[in-house]
Amino acid sequence: MAVTRLGRNPMYQQIADTLREQIASGSLPPDTKLPTEGELRAEYGVSRETVRRALGLLLNEGLIVSARPQGHFVRRRQPMIFRPQAEFRERPHTPEMDAFMTEFSEEGREPRQEIEVAIVEPPADIAARLRLDAGELVAVRKRIRYLDGEPFNINDSFFPLRVVRDSEIMRPESITRGANTVLSELGHQQVRALDELHVRMPTPDESHRLDLGPGTPVACHIATGYTSAGSPVRVAVSILPGDRHVVSYERIRDEDGDA
Amino acid sequence: MAVTRLGRNPMYQQIADTLREQIASGSLPPDTKLPTEGELRAEYGVSRETVRRALGLLLNEGLIVSARPQGHFVRRRQPMIFRPQAEFRERPHTPEMDAFMTEFSEEGREPRQEIEVAIVEPPADIAARLRLDAGELVAVRKRIRYLDGEPFNINDSFFPLRVVRDSEIMRPESITRGANTVLSELGHQQVRALDELHVRMPTPDESHRLDLGPGTPVACHIATGYTSAGSPVRVAVSILPGDRHVVSYERIRDEDGDA
Structure with missing residues (x-):
């Protein structure tokens, strides 16, 4: 050749x-x-x-x-589906998403996560999204998720400390019914969210924690959850290595039909 | 220091x-x-x-x-919002997305696009998403969008040729009412879509067309649109440089309340 x-x-x-x-x-x-x-x-x-x-x-x-x-x-790419809509919609609503999830099923792969909880001064971008007062602290649940022993992604969820203090969100353990259900029980149900996806090279710390090779960018997915009163009560920051994820959403045309 | x-x-x-x-x-x-x-x-x-x-x-x-x-x-990052939900939902449904769009408004920036139309043998991944028969051809509308003279993103939309032959989708001009409206008029209204976001380094061709500097990964956003009968009629592939875009979605908790 x-x-x-x-x-x-x-x-x-x-x-x-x-x-x-x-x-x-x-x-x-x-x-x-x-x-x-x-x-x-x-x-x-x-x-x-x-x-x-x-x-x-x-x-x-x-x-x-x-x-x-x-x-x-x-390089083998065996991506895992990251489906932000699962937060408010456990089962997909379209046959296409259903088929897509079956195709990328993680069946047989062994999931595991490490959880750390801390009370910290919020980074500026988190404080802005949570509309915190100056000096307000946040609780952060930091998770690293593994599949078959390999680190797959980082997920850090930030909550205003005044909202989650004394709840089980403060314990470094899995919450089977989900942190969002705990927020609802505390009177702060999230009814809406705004998702942002930023695409960039990883920081050295992310490269290290996720064991990233050269030429591996990440998606930084930032989901801010709001109560019906419009108060932000949670910011979830996920770092998703490009070689291990496909982020996916399903969309349905609105009945009022604006296109 | x-x-x-x-x-x-x-x-x-x-x-x-x-x-x-x-x-x-x-x-x-x-x-x-x-x-x-x-x-x-x-x-x-x-x-x-x-x-x-x-x-x-x-x-x-x-x-x-x-x-x-x-x-x-x-580096200055002045991202443009890429909002896939605009396809079926011109106006956002949440006050948070509304505020977010105002914050990142492109007001005063000069948009322009270059359009090329071609009839081609589909790449394998497009043929699979459109479930084409062997040998079926596609029409592709290739667009490069500029803001203030700078290339911002690439958007290639693929349609089965049998669906759009003889329609204005075949003309290398802007379609004011949108290609989706034309599809509806042709009897192929899209009512659902599946979005995939893949994060990777650009190909040399993408780097060249988008004038990308080193350390600039891209999001490859692939949206497949389906009719109510479940037939895929359009695959839109957007290449979004990470330094120029934030991809965003709004989510609303379903009324049936599965979380």
Whole structure:
């Protein structure tokens, strides 16, 4: 598979382009071992440096992983569905979401979570979303969720301390009936939420906690929940590595039909 | 501001950590010029190489931009709201989304779009979502949207050719009443949609078309629209650079109250 030198792109980009196409088309499926550096040098008649730059590009795009000393492999993406609507709608309302959830079922994968609870001064963006008074403290439930022993995502939920003080939200344990049910029992039922999705590179701390490889961006999903009176009572911040998640929503045309 | 060498992290990471904190806290606000390499060398007593590695880290995290020969600047993020629910719900239903849209209003920014229409063999993932027969062709409307002359996002909408042949969807012009209204007129009204958000690094082609800097991941938003009979009639693929968008949804607790 010779690559012409006539293209306007440098050689290492052309090699990366070829490999990228083979990955996209499935002719190099997930978990496939790439040719070795020596094999690529021979195939394209280029220097070790050129091969390394080509592989470096694909590593930074998150398409391959390096597993020394074995070599490079096509990255497997086995995403988990992150479905924010589950909060207010446990069962989906459309047959399409139902089918989609079945397709990406996590059946057989072993979930686990680590929970930590703390009382902290809120970060500025959390204080703004919760419309806290100056000096007001928040309770935060910090969770790391694992699937089959691998860290999958981080979920930190912030509550105004005055609302949840003395409730079981303050205990570092799973709440089987859900923190939202506890909020309802405390007289602060959430009836609406605003979701924001920000896409960015991870911080070094997130990379470390989630064991992220190079070229792995994250979605930062921020859900702010409101009571019927319009008071924000919860901000849930989830850090979702791009290689492990697909965020999904179902939408239904309103009956009043504005389109 | 001396940085201790006692930390477990190498010096370049400690310098990057300090700058990152200053950016996060706002003490280095957007568009601020960073100290020069020479100033950073003097401040921390380190080599040019160490300073460059620190800045390289922040560039790859998308926190700063390099504008030679002037130097490095804190990146300004001025996101545009991408609100998929607008498709079936022009006006938001919650006061919170209303306020959020006002906050991020694009008032005064000049929008423009380039449109191209083509008849193509569908990529495999589009064919699967549209449940096409083997060999069936699709019409694709490819749009690049600009704000104030800058490319903001890519939006490619795919339709089964048998559905839209001979309609104005085939003309490379804006459709004031919307492609969805045309679909309705053709007897294929969409009543439901499934949205998927995938987060990844851009392809070289996307980087080029959207003029993306290093450390800029994208959200790939795929919306599949269904008729009341459950037939998929449209797949809209949007490529949303993380530095220019916030994707947002409003959620309302269902009246049947399953939580």
